[in-house]
Amino acid sequence: xxxxxxxxxxxxxxxxxxxxxxxxxxxxxxxPRAKNNEFSAPAYRPLKPDALYLSPDxxxxxxxxxxxxxxxxxxxxxERRAFSYGAKTGRTxxxxxxxxxxxxxxxxxxxxxxxxxxxxxxxxxCWTEGSADRMRAVLGDHGLGDLEHFSIWRDAAAAKSTAAxxxxxxxxxxxxxxxxxxxxxDILGDRLVRRGRRKRAENFLTEASSLSVGDLVVHVDHGVxxxxxxxxxxxxxxxxxxLQLAYSGGDKLFLPVNENIDLxxxxxxx
Numbered sequence: 001x002x003x004x005x006x007x008x009x010x011x012x013x014x015x016x017x018x019x020x021x022x023x024x025x026x027x028x029x030x031x032p033r034a035k036n037n038e039f040s041a042p043a044y045r046p047l048k049p050d051a052l053y054l055s056p057d058x059x060x061x062x063x064x065x066x067x068x069x070x071x072x073x074x075x076x077x078x079e080r081r082a083f084s085y086g087a088k089t090g091r092t093x094x095x096x097x098x099x100x101x102x103x104x105x106x107x108x109x110x111x112x113x114x115x116x117x118x119x120x121x122x123x124x125x126c127w128t129e130g131s132a133d134r135m136r137a138v139l140g141d142h143g144l145g146d147l148e149h150f151s152i153w154r155d156a157a158a159a160k161s162t163a164a165x166x167x168x169x170x171x172x173x174x175x176x177x178x179x180x181x182x183x184x185x186d187i188l189g190d191r192l193v194r195r196g197r198r199k200r201a202e203n204f205l206t207e208a209s210s211l212s213v214g215d216l217v218v219h220v221d222h223g224v225x226x227x228x229x230x231x232x233x234x235x236x237x238x239x240x241x242x243l244q245l246a247y248s249g250g251d252k253l254f255l256p257v258n259e260n261i262d263l264x265x266x267x268x269x270x
Contacts, residue, residue: 001066001067001068001069002063002066002067002068002069003068003069003070003071004063004068004069004070004071005070005071005072006070006071006072006073006074008070012056012059016056016059019049019053020049023046023047023048023049026046027046071085073088073089085176086176086177087174087175087176088174088175088176089172089173089174089175090172090173090174090175090180090181090182090183090186091111091173091182091186092172092173092186093107093108093111093186093187094189097188097189103142104187104188105138105139105141105142105187106142106143108139108142108144108182108187109139109142109143109144111182112144112163112182115175115180116162116163119178120175120178120179120180121161121162121163121178121179121180122162122163122164122179122180122181122182123156123163123164123165123166123168123179123180123181123182124139124147124163124164124165124166124181124182124183124184124187125165125166125168125169125170125173125181125182125183125184126165126166126167126168126184127167127169127184128167129151129167131184132149132165132166132167133149135165135184135187136149136165144163146163147163147164147165148161148163148164148165149164149165149166150164150165150166150167151166151167152167153166153167153168168181170183170185171183171185172185172186173186212227213226213227213228213229214226214227215227215266215267216266216267217245217264217265217266217267218264218265218266218267219245219253219255219263219264220263220264221263222245222247222253223247224267225245225246225247225253226245226246226247227243227244227245227246228244228245228246228252229243229244230242230243230244230257231243231244231254233254240256241256241257242254242255242256242257243255243256243257243264
């Protein structure tokens, strides 16, 4: 059974459009380099979207062949069959973040107290262990010092904690009978949360200077590759300094040093 939230169709349309735009932009870059000679950069051959992703038709056929339950925050028309999970969108703290003389963490503390007094268990959903540690420390400084932490939701659900942080990737929080979830994004805002999850360009450049040719790196979109050093290539009559990544099968990727560098990180073997 597949559960789909109410904005999924619009999100799918936007995603397919961005995939096509991404491919078109790279195909336009590749066109001037299609005719190679021994003095030019290797030909860049971007994979077509259907080699990497489902097409819109394939996605729709997948949905048609699946048992789909569509979620909605709105009450359904009377003629439609529906089941209520008793959940509603949780509180965001955008107003407190925008106010000059209001501390957002004090507002979170008071909201958690109110939810617990109403008989709900409260979970603050965090993206990483590090962000959960910081969240507990800050909330503790603002009078909410009894938060437990769980790395696995199954353990959190089985425990009897009335308030805890949990490692759970929620964009927005919600409330239901007996429980309430507050996301990092509800508290900190989208920009701060996303910035914390992305790698800053200047940090990578410092790290890149210590890389040796042959070291393993990871590109968010293209996966694990070997670092093949810095290259200077002529692109559209301008010299560009690029990071060269070598992939299995002889494929190469040239990544502009000053663009999208936060998509690249070192590959660590643990």
